Structure formats: C-alpha cells, structure tokens
Amino acid sequence: MALIVFLAFLLGTFIGSFLNVVTQRLPKCATLGGRSACANCGRVLGLLDLIPVISFIALGGKCRTCKVEIHWRYLAMELVCGGLFAMSAWLYxxxxxxxxxxxxxxxxxxxxxxxxxxxxxxxxxxxxxxxxxxxxxxxxxxxxxxxxxxxxxxxxxxxxxxxxxxxxxxxxxxxxxxxxxxxxxxxxxxxxxxxxxxxxxxxxxxxxxxxxxxxxxxxxxxxxxxxxxxxxxxxxxxxxxxxxxxxxxxxxxxxxxxxxxxxxxx
Ligand SMILES: [Zn+2]
Structure with missing residues (x-):
C-alpha cells in the first residue's frame, strides 16, 4: 500500500512537471510541442534538468548554465501534483x-x-x-x-x-x-x-x-x-x-x- 502511494506520488511529480509547461504555454496560445529551455539564457534543458523535484534540489533552484534562479512554482506544482496523486491512490x-x-x-x-x-x-x-x-x-x-x-x-x-x-x-x-x-x-x-x-x-x-x-x-x-x-x-x-x-x-x-x-x- 505504501509502495503504491509512493509510486503515485512519483507519477504525480512527472505529470506536475508537464502541467507546468501547460500553464506557461497555453495561455499565450503557444503549442505544447518543442523542448523546454531556460527562460533567461535559452539553453535547451537536458534529461538531467528535467527530473521532477530532484533536479530542482540538485541544482539549488538555479539554471545549470547561467545560474539565474528558477521560479519556485516549478517545484511547488510538482510537489502539489505528486501529493494529490498520492492522495488519490490512498483513497482509490x-x-x-x-x-x-x-x-x-x-x-x-x-x-x-x-x-x-x-x-x-x-x-x-x-x-x-x-x-x-x-x-x-x-x-x-x-x-x-x-x-x-x-x-x-x-x-x-x-x-x-x-x-x-x-x-x-x-x-x-x-x-x-x-x-x-x-x-x-x-x-x-x-x-x-x-x-x-x-x-x-x-x-x-x-x-x-x-x-x-x-x-x-x-x-x-x-x-x-x-x-x-x-x-x-x-x-x-x-x-x-x-x-x-x-x-x-x-x-x-x-x-x-x-x-x-x-x-x-x-
Ligand atoms: Zn539559464
């Protein structure tokens, strides 16, 4: 049971990471395709920058190249989505x-x-x-x-x-x-x-x-x-x-x- 809840949390952080992209791009009518890049220096993010929660903490909340601070909303949405998925798995x-x-x-x-x-x-x-x-x-x-x-x-x-x-x-x-x-x-x-x-x-x-x-x-x-x-x-x-x-x-x-x-x- 604990394992299922934990797996649901992990799944939730990945979905949360994707939803971050949705909330940033869709209101501006942009498409969802294309790789994510740093908003400051434009460096395209690699796999290591895209692991939910872990990447943010490992990089100290900063861009790997230009060291500009990454907005806390990225971490917050991943954690909240993970939490909601975990709660869903707990209930169902x-x-x-x-x-x-x-x-x-x-x-x-x-x-x-x-x-x-x-x-x-x-x-x-x-x-x-x-x-x-x-x-x-x-x-x-x-x-x-x-x-x-x-x-x-x-x-x-x-x-x-x-x-x-x-x-x-x-x-x-x-x-x-x-x-x-x-x-x-x-x-x-x-x-x-x-x-x-x-x-x-x-x-x-x-x-x-x-x-x-x-x-x-x-x-x-x-x-x-x-x-x-x-x-x-x-x-x-x-x-x-x-x-x-x-x-x-x-x-x-x-x-x-x-x-x-x-x-x-x-
Ligand atoms: Zn950067």
Whole structure:
C-alpha cells in the first residue's frame, strides 16, 4: 500500500512537471510541442534538468548554465501534483480494474483542476481546451465504470446519468447568474467549467461541491473586503474556488454528505 502511494506520488511529480509547461504555454496560445529551455539564457534543458523535484534540489533552484534562479512554482506544482496523486491512490488504491479507473478519474480531476487553478489565478481565464479535454476523458471514465460494474449505461442509478444530472445542476444556475449579471458575478469560462465540474462529481455531490466552493470563496473574500484590500466590484478568480471545492468534494464529499444527512435526521 505504501509502495503504491509512493509510486503515485512519483507519477504525480512527472505529470506536475508537464502541467507546468501547460500553464506557461497555453495561455499565450503557444503549442505544447518543442523542448523546454531556460527562460533567461535559452539553453535547451537536458534529461538531467528535467527530473521532477530532484533536479530542482540538485541544482539549488538555479539554471545549470547561467545560474539565474528558477521560479519556485516549478517545484511547488510538482510537489502539489505528486501529493494529490498520492492522495488519490490512498483513497482509490488501483488494485483491481474498477479502482484503476476510479484512480484515473481522480487523477484527471486533480490535473485539470491544478492547471485551471493556476491559469485562473494568474490570468483570470479558464482555458476551453483544458475544460473540454478534461470533460471528454472524465466521461470516458464514467462510461467505463458503468460498463465494468454491470450497472448498464443510462439506467436509473448509473454514474453516467448522475454525471449528466450533475452537469445540468451546475451549468443551468451558473448560466442564469452569468446572464442576469451581464458577466459581472462570474465569467463565461466559469459556466463552461461547470461541464467538467458536474460530470466528475455527478448528482448529488455536485451540490456539495458548489456549497464548498461558495463557502471557500466567502471565507477568502470577506476578510479581503473588510480589510479594504478588495472592493465588491473587483474581480476574484472564482475558478480557483471551484477547483478547490471540486477536489475536496471528489475526495471527501461522500463522507461529508453522509454526516450531514445524519445530522438533519435522514
Ligand atoms: Zn539559464
């Protein structure tokens, strides 16, 4: 078990290293192909510079040639992605076919979420390409899970139906909020992100995810408002809260829902 979690962590650091490239290049509309190079001296990075975490530490956080400091975000994203993958493996140890797909789904949510979080935080946008690719991959996982568990596609209690219900529960209210506010309360990227959000959580967890997101948003923005650091009209990257709510719900939503339903006497 410990070994599986550790291997998942290693895999996560490699994916995190790749996601770093995605968050740097896609917002500038550049392609993902081509080798990585030092932003300062332009030296193309070799294999030894590209080992996640290890390279950064071995080089002391500096470029091998020109000694300019490498931004800490590279290390941070590799570690965070590794941690999320490890947590996914802990919750869904990929030991049989069904669990492998569940682990994959969790890993997809973490990866797409991480990219969306960073890009929305930096640029105030949510990339359509990332949302769409994530949604397609997630829906494939859902269909495979339904098929493997013998649930039957699009039967009453199947994951696929719950996923589609989740999309409706997320996209419809967000579209109305966007429409009514003329895009002031949230961006259209947030509306489109609900496709991925709803698909991966499904009904009824999508409701828990939305609650978590709004609570987190309030928890962060209210102190900023009180301290006068932000005004009611200033923009907040709402997508970052959606991602946090989504990942928390994916991992701990069922526990929370169970606890809450018992609390209110179901
Ligand atoms: Zn350099």
């Amino acid at each position: 140890p990929p030991l049989d076919g069904l669990l492998v797909v569940k682990f994959l789904l969790s890993a997809i949510v973490c990866s797409v979420g991480l990219v969306t979080f960073v890009v929305d935080f930096e640029h105030f946008i949510i990339l359509d390409r990332v949302t769409v690719v994530g949604s397609v991959l997630a829906f494939i996982c859902v269909i495979v899970l339904d098929t493997m568990s013998g649930q039957g596609l699009f039967s009453r209690a199947s994951l696929s139906v719950r996923a589609l219900l989740g999309v409706a529960c997320g996209m419809v209210p967000f579209f109305i909020l966007w429409f009514v506010s003329g895009g002031k309360w949230l961006g259209f990227g947030d509306v489109k992100y609900m496709l991925f959000f709803g698909l991966t959580l499904g009904y009824p967890l999508v409701i828990v995810g939305l609650l978590f997101s709004f609570w987190l948003g309030a928890l962060v923005s209210l102190p900023l408002l009180v301290l006068g650091r932000k005004q009611l009209t200033s923009r907040l990257p709402f997508g970052t809260f959606l991602v946090l709510g989504q990942i928390t719900t994916l991992m701990y939503g069922p526990v929370f829902l169970h606890w809450y339903l018992r609390l209110i006497g179901f």
